[in-house]
Amino acid sequence: MSQIKVVSYNIRHAQGMDGTIHIQRIAASLAHTKAQLIGLQEVDKHMPRSHFIHQAKTLGQLLNMHWVYGPNLDWGVAQYGNAILSYWPVLLYRQYMLPSKGEQRGLLEAVLQLKHSKVSFFCTHLGLNQEERAAQVKEILNIIKKCCYPCILVGDFNDGPTSKEHRLLTTILKDAVGIQGSIKTFPSHKPQEQIDYIFVSPEWKILSASTYTTLASDHLPVQITLVLTLEDEEVYKNIHLTKK
Template identity: 25%
Template sequence: MRRKILSFLTSLSTLWLLVGVACQYVPPHLFWAAGFVAMSLPGALVLNGVLLLLWLWQRPVWALWPALLIFLFWSQHTRYFSLNTPDAQPEPEEQRIKVLSYNVRVFNVYKHLHEADPALPEKEMEWVAEHHADILCLQEFYHDKTDNTYNSRKRIGKQQDREIYVGKALTNKIGAEFGLAIFSRFPIVEKGSVVFDRPTKNQVIYVDVKLPSKDTLRVYNMHLESMAIEEKDVEAAVQSEAGLKTKGRNIARRLKGGFIARSYQVEKLLEHIQASRHPVLLCGDLNDLPSSYTYQKLRGQLQNAFEEGGSGFGFTYNGKLPIRIDNQFYSDRLELLRFDVLDQIQFTDHFPLESTYVLTAPVEEEGN
């Protein structure tokens, strides 16, 4: 009887795994249910691992099947858990490109965000401004030139010898700016934004920076469509049947809308990236999980810094939900030396991502 149950669960986990991986390639704007199936894929990975252990205990020969699935889909596991060590022989200091990507949550300007610690906005601004990064990609950026604390253009830019490009999503009645920002200690020679086909408050901006080597690097800063889900709603949905009915339907509706919006956005973003003449670094808040269509599309063209250089689970959301939604992707000519999720920095609901790259020489074509 016990083996029959294990056999059924093994068949279930195999089907779940295969369908979940397949759904990563299905655009949610064509079939939105694929987004939910892909999102559930970590459950299939965990179940398969548990079955491996149970079969080793019950009948070791049957453990070969879940072991084979782990081998075949190992790249799915490393999206969620990675074990890498920093490069033991880093390139010379002058060749390194140090990058910080961070959702700064409007520097906690609203009272309810800093009520427990009134000094929080100043602490966060000071930490960001004085960070050693050459390039900073900030999401949920905020700037108010009339306020000493929130004069971020001056404090992060001018006072730290960084050039700046801001993609303004909104300017309020007092003239404060909201949006995305890229700060660079390298000269900015070109800048712009990716234009989405559908109306949205979310953005992608880019700059081309001239490196000391005279090479040009294109840096994208993205903040794709938000999940728009509150932790308290998720808690209410799982705590009771009534909560599931009242909150669960709303959560599902918001998730569906996000899947569809991001699937359009990522396709437009990739079109822009593929047209770039320069090597590419893409940073920001993806607002989607590593098993999603959005992530898969980007990973098909670029390398992911956590997978290549991270360690542990790499959760980037500073809350009760253990998820990784902030990322750095990069093209082949960039070599990653180090990548860290700074989970000790807890100013906002996201952790900063810190990395170091070098730009390698282009590969010469045969016959040249």
Template identity: 30%
Template sequence: MESLTGSDRALRILTYNVHGCRGTDGRLAPGRIIDVIREARPDVIALQELDAGRARSGHVDQAQAIAEALGMAFHFHPALQHVEEQYGDAILSRLPLRLVKAGPLPAPHNRPLLEPRGAVWAAIRFGDVELQVINTHLGLLPQERVMQAEALLGLGWLQHPECRGRPAVLLGDFNAWPRSRAYELMASHLRDAQRSLPGHRPRATFPSRWPMLRIDHVFISGDVVVRAVEVPRARGERLASDHLPLVVDLVIGGPAA
């Protein structure tokens, strides 16, 4: 996939569940994640399942380590925190970014032991255009995912005055395959990037060794056009995480307000 980053209004965005930087061979290897991302040459990155200060990953702040290796700025949101150990999602960018919001997503009240879920929203500016990027990782239960999808589509996120009507991308690991209630809810309000590209056959991202499920998504709204989609599947991608990265080239429209 040829880079589009030479265009003033084009950028490459990547979403990737990195599984705590533990590969399908069981080895903890952040360097392999960095190599996969570097090979894709993205401008903006959404990562899920990052550890920070956790004993199981050597107390490394993975978002910071990956961002520093790639020469990018970042914002990390810990959906789960216990004492000094954190686990969550991040947005990285080689373009100027500002954090707009980071916070939790709802869950059924009768299931208090569910893993907390959240989202992080950053505004990415290039030239006179500002793109609203929201990265998330939804829950495992269908009821939970629908609640979280409704929240993301509501006033706190995509319908917020800073986001509504502007070029926006909602992406991440939704744990929701097409035809699921959560996916259909998202697709009824937003455009699935993989289905927005004429002639493109949507590709699965999980599990990385034998991808069968399309649960990692890029949804777009506003004046955003999809120019290319790729799911890299070389040996490095199959080893680095249990998910494959999803890479989308976008062209962003009119000037930011």
């Protein structure tokens, strides 16, 4: 399989560091990365503050990508949550609600068809409370352990690489961004800490990791390049063919 570029980006409902809501600026930043798989957090749908735009749909149209949306908060027509954009078709998607004490958080999964292989792509945004995040990570791991395809997990995890939650995640996943050491992602105008990550299951080979400099949000996008090893690709293809 050829190389794949993946991005995780908290877009803060397209509000840039200048305070302006500008969805086209988010689209331009994402286009510059040339990513084929994108996980987005803090995405609005028909919210007054972001001019009633369906942001996931709009970004999908602007970038000519397939898209799915997972609302965590719902006020009828107006919603707020995570989104996934994909160059490849989305076969199915699921929204999981995570245990939350403050703002409701969720995990969005899209199963994608990449040539001969299926891949599960997850996007999340964890809570602000450490106890809450620990419970959310445990639930995410329970979900991923049941996954029968190679996995990618992206998101804003609201904690650093020395956290308990990071240690739990890396018991079964690899920190794909960590291959470059510490990469600062927040705040975007003067990055001081890393709270945005991409984790992958062992079948993936990570080739590179970096941020992309943009002030379109208060976070920087993190981007990686990776490849699914041929041996594991064949294993998963055979599992798919024999699975009832």
